[in-house]
Structures are given as C-alpha cells and as structure tokens.
Amino acid sequence: MRLAFVIATFILTFVACKQGAKDVTSNANSPVFTPSENPWKEKIDSANFTSITWLDGDQDYGKVDEGQQVEVAFRFRNSGDKPLIIYSVQPACGCTAAEPPKEPILPGKEGVIKGSFNSSGRAGTNNKSIAVQANTTGGMEHNLHFKVEVIKK
Template sequence: MRTYLLSFALIAISAAACQNSGDKSASANAGQSPVDPHIQSAQNVDSSTFTKIEWLDNDRDFGKVNEGQKVEVTFRFKNTGDNPLIIYSVSPGCGCTAAEPPKEPILPGKEGLIKGSFDSNGRPGTNNKSIFVKANTLGGMDHTLRFKVEVQGTKQ
C-alpha cells in the first residue's frame, strides 16, 4: 500500500510540473525529423553511419523574464565526424516547451541549430527545462539539452 501511494504521489507531481497540455500538437510534430521519422531506436540505425557531435550550447540560463513572455531558445552544435549528422527526433520535456530539429542532415565540419521556445505563462518561479535529442552519434544516440529561466509572476 505504501508503494502504491508513493507511486501515485510521483505521478501527481509529474503531472503538476507541466500542466499545459494545449501545446501537444505543436510539440508532438516538432519532435519528428523530416529526414527519417521512422527511426526511433539504435536497433534500426546502421552504426557505420555514426558521426561525432560537439555541442556549442547545451546548457543555457536565460535569467529573468516576465510571466507571459515567450522565450526563444537555440542550441548550436557542430558535426565533428566524417558522416552526415542526422537528428532523428527532438522531444521537449513537457508541453510548455516546443522544439524542432534541423530540416536537413548536417554535413561534416558544418554547424546546425536546434530551435525551441518556452511559454512562461502561468509558470512563475524557477523553471528548469530539458529537450531530448536523438541523433546518429558515436558514444550514444541520446543527448539532453537544458535551459533555465526565472519567471517573475505578475501581481493581480
């Protein structure tokens, strides 16, 4: 019974952490790469096509913003390997954050961007957000991008 109550409490906390589910259509479509939306796991990827990625931005702090402001985020990266870099999916951690992958593979030596946005409406206080990226990279296909923003609430 104790385990059941603890599990229920964790689910309730997770649901409360990001109550805005209205952005689902935008964030759900944003996580799909136009390159190959069917590849979702390492089992389906030919490891001979793997390459290297260097994150130029992977942890950002946007400081203070006023509640209701939309924060645009970008994460820069460089393909430091020998094969084209393919971002298979970009998945925001919750519905208040949206993100989109690059539209084309990034050639060796070139840089790319992952663009996102955060809707601060109804989210006063410190917000630590994550965007999960899956790519054809050596050493692991999964990458986590993080950003922080302090939302100053409006007084009623």
C-alpha cells in the first residue's frame, strides 16, 4: 500500500511538472524566448543577423561598502547593417539584475545594457556575469563580466 502511494505521488509530480513546463524560461529581469514564442521571431533568421561591437569590456567597479547598490552599464554599437535585437539578458545570480534595451538598435547606433548589483551579504571579491542573447553573426551568446570588492560593514 505504501509503495503504491509513493509511485502515485511520483507519477503525479512528474505529470504536473511536465504540464507546467514550457519552452520558455524567465526570471523577473528578462524572458528567454524560443523561436516559436519570440516576438522578434522573424529576426532570428540568420539573414537578419548583424554585428555587435562592445564598447565596454570587462569592468571593475572597485571597492564598495556592503549594502551599497552598484549600478553597472555595458555600452555597445550595432556595427552591422540590420537592426540589432537583444532578445534577453540573464544575470548569473539573484544579486544582479539587468534589462535589455526595449527597442531594436539600428545600424550604426549605440545602446546600453543596464544592471545593478546588490552588495548586501556579499563581502569579498565578487565576479559577476550577465549572459546576453542577440541576433548576431558569429554566435548569438555574449557574456558580460564585472567585478566589485565589497567591504564588510
């Protein structure tokens, strides 16, 4: 009887997880779309890919006091000939938030990915990253990195 209960619980959990699962993952900061659900799906076609030039590389924000909110920004230029679309930005952890530009960046124009780092409870050296997905030739994945030294209160 107990074995039947365990098996039934496992099956119900598995079915519930599968029914709730979608091909879209997200966090509060930025959704990640599959091509079928992406509002920019027609731009995923490689014929619409463009180039990106990062104007800001890895950044070091130096020392901050614990509890301070650190604003980060990564500037870029659309160095191609098609509109540049940032599909998503995904910080590597919950202490970092980031947002993509809301509109495509036209050829030759610049944009910025803004973010923030919550240093509460993060004493020591923090190396953080933000994954960016865009319609870019040579790979759609880009990783931005920043460092901050949090001084314990």
